[in-house]
Amino acid sequence: MKRFTALLSILLFAGLLAACGSASGSSEEKEQVVIGYFPNINHVPSMIAKEKGYYEEQLGDNIEIVYKTFSGGSDFMTALKTGEVDAGLVGPGPAMNNYTTGTDVKIIGAGSTGGTVILAREGSGIETVEDIDGKTFITPHVGCTHDVQFETSMKELGITSERINGTMVHTTGKPATYQSMFESGKVDVAVAPEPWAAVLAQETGAKVIISTDDVAFGNTLPASVLVSSGELIENDPELVQKIVNAHKDATAFINENPEEAKEIAIKDIKEITDQELSKEVIDQAWENIGFTYKVDAEAIQAFGDSSYALDFLKEKPDFTNLIDTQFIQ
The missing domain is CATH 3.40.190.10 (Periplasmic binding protein-like II)
Structure with a gap:
């Protein structure tokens, strides 16, 4: 019995040490x-x-x-x-x-x-910006930066998407999939961030319709x-x-x-x-x-x-407090 009691005490003490070691390790986690x-x-x-x-x-x-x-x-x-x-x-x-x-x-x-570059699929029949009217275009997401740039440029020509009672059909997808979307003919126009614009131009023969310099807000x-x-x-x-x-x-x-x-x-x-x-x-x-x-x-x-x-925002924004420049001075 004494041997059992002593053994039990040793086991309990060892367990206590292990627990202490575990607590110490967790406190040192980064x-x-x-x-x-x-x-x-x-x-x-x-x-x-x-x-x-x-x-x-x-x-x-x-x-x-x-x-x-x-x-x-x-x-x-x-x-x-x-x-x-x-x-x-x-x-x-x-x-x-x-x-x-x-x-x-x-x-x-x-x-x-x-x-941001706007490209037309080879075989889409698009030669100029005006030809995009009624075509299907793809952006990463609805209302994303590239989408707003493209739709701003098109609205200046009087061409809008179905979302705001226009004729252009909008779909979304990952930029890395744009090449397969072009090759399958599922979309006519890609609003592509680089390097995916360069991929489309070199791999599919896509034609640049609006360059980075000419798309709305392109270099500013x-x-x-x-x-x-x-x-x-x-x-x-x-x-x-x-x-x-x-x-x-x-x-x-x-x-x-x-x-x-x-x-x-x-x-x-x-x-x-x-x-x-x-x-x-x-x-x-x-x-x-x-x-x-x-x-x-x-x-x-x-x-x-x-x-x-473009109706992506419900109210006219004021971004005075959105930008905090104290860290880049």
Whole structure:
């Protein structure tokens, strides 16, 4: 009995030590910061930051950086609202649209400019912009940045989508699938972010109908913006500043080392989409993109006004408090 009692005491003591060890281990778990982005050229700063470890450098060894990718802005914004991501790059359209419905989102920097190209499928019969009337066009999502740019350009010609009693038929899909959609003849026009515009031009013979320079807001509107939540800014501005600093480091790297940046983009896009883009495609796409962390507030407001005019927004927006520039000074 004494031997049993002694053995029981030893087992209980060992269990207590194990429990203490487990508690100690859990207390040392790293805090996670989740960064979101899309697998397209407008989001290369996040790819560079991931490859070069800029977030890790800024945030230190006690923070674990997790990267999460998205195919569209609505999914990204849902993740931001639910706390699945802390910050990241998204099109200005989804950020604006969600802000107007009460989402706690702040634009804390820009990612890139340009990169939206309108192309017609070979055999679609489309030779000019006017020929798009009555045709089917595809964008990543309804009301996304590229959609608003395209529909703004078309409205200036008096051509609108069925959504607002027009003739153009609208469908949506991941940009990586645009090539198969063209090849099957399911759509006539692609509103494509780079590098998928370059893919369509080189792989399918698609014709550029509206270039990046000519599409609405083409070279003034940020094609991607760095966002976070107002709550995170209020609770941990130092963390947000470090996130922005890492983003600025990545932007500087792109502008100083474009060829290496292209190689990193090709690798990252392949890992995410399982589609390997040629150097020629990336070179062509790169010509339509500019990389900057500075935000053009006037362009964002003008874009929001156009979104309202196209009935993507129910009320005319005021984006004065959407943009927080304190971290990019």
